[in-house]
Amino acid sequence: MNAAVTEGIRIVPLEEKHIESYHRCLDAVARERKYIAFVEAPPLEKTREYVLANMAIGALHFVAVDGVDVVGWCDVTPLKWEGFTHCGRLGMGVSKEYRKRGIGRKLIEVVTRKAKEAGFERVELGVFVSNTPAITLYETLGFVVEGVLKKARKLDGAYDDVLLMAKFLGTLRVE
Numbered sequence: 001m002n003a004a005v006t007e008g009i010r011i012v013p014l015e016e017k018h019i020e021s022y023h024r025c026l027d028a029v030a031r032e033r034k035y036i037a038f039v040e041a042p043p044l045e046k047t048r049e050y051v052l053a054n055m056a057i058g059a060l061h062f063v064a065v066d067g068v069d070v071v072g073w074c075d076v077t078p079l080k081w082e083g084f085t086h087c088g089r090l091g092m093g094v095s096k097e098y099r100k101r102g103i104g105r106k107l108i109e110v111v112t113r114k115a116k117e118a119g120f121e122r123v124e125l126g127v128f129v130s131n132t133p134a135i136t137l138y139e140t141l142g143f144v145v146e147g148v149l150k151k152a153r154k155l156d157g158a159y160d161d162v163l164l165m166a167k168f169l170g171t172l173r174v175e
């Protein structure tokens with residue numbers, strides 16, 4: 001594919017060779033204990049199995065790479081149940097020291113475009129209400145709030161609500 005470039009950072013489909021570095025990136029973001037549901041990444045081998053199994057069922061996994069280092073990711077995983085497979089669940093993150101350089105926006109733009117090409121019609125996600133950067137990014141890309149899970153997380157003595165957001169990508173063909 002054509003690698004998109006943001007200040008020397010390439011946005012490419014995740015391959016098996018990226019998994020260790022992706023795991024380190026995921027773990028570092030998780031250990032910030034703020035932005036994603038994990039507080040640490042699952043073990044490397046579990047992560048490898050999960051990613052490869054997801055890709056086998058049509059998930060899109062893209063990574064931002066700086067040299068050989070994964071510095072961000074964005075994935076869309078199809079919902080599995082009959083009647084819901086036009087929907088994908090989005091997750092993403094960028095390493096702390098690479099944020100605010102346009103990488104997150106580029107990642108999600110690439111992945112939502114690929115998701116539409118792959119036949120996903122709706123992309124949905126959950127985001128903590130405290131996560132202003134992510135909410136702002138999603139809103140600027142046309143995601144809308146569909147609901148709120150009140151006090152859904154209680155971590156380090158503080159509650160946080162989860163906003164449910166989604167974007168309807170439209171259909172590429174009439175069934």
Ligand SMILES: CC(C)(COP(=O)(O)OP(=O)(O)OC[C@H]1O[C@@H](n2cnc3c(N)ncnc32)[C@H](O)[C@@H]1OP(=O)(O)O)[C@@H](O)C(=O)NCCC(=O)NCCS
Binds near residue numbers: 093103106128140
């Ligand atoms: C959310 C996240 C992925 C954004 O990635 P990023 O590379 O920093 O974002 P970008 O530099 O591409 O910025 C894209 C837009 O996001 C918004 N944004 C980014 N950082 C922001 C901040 N600190 N405050 C407010 N808005 C912000 C802005 O709308 C920005 O657009 P602009 O630069 O035109 O103003 C990144 O902050 C991150 O990884 N956070 C931790 C993990 C996480 O929150 N994952 C999402 C879980 S739902």
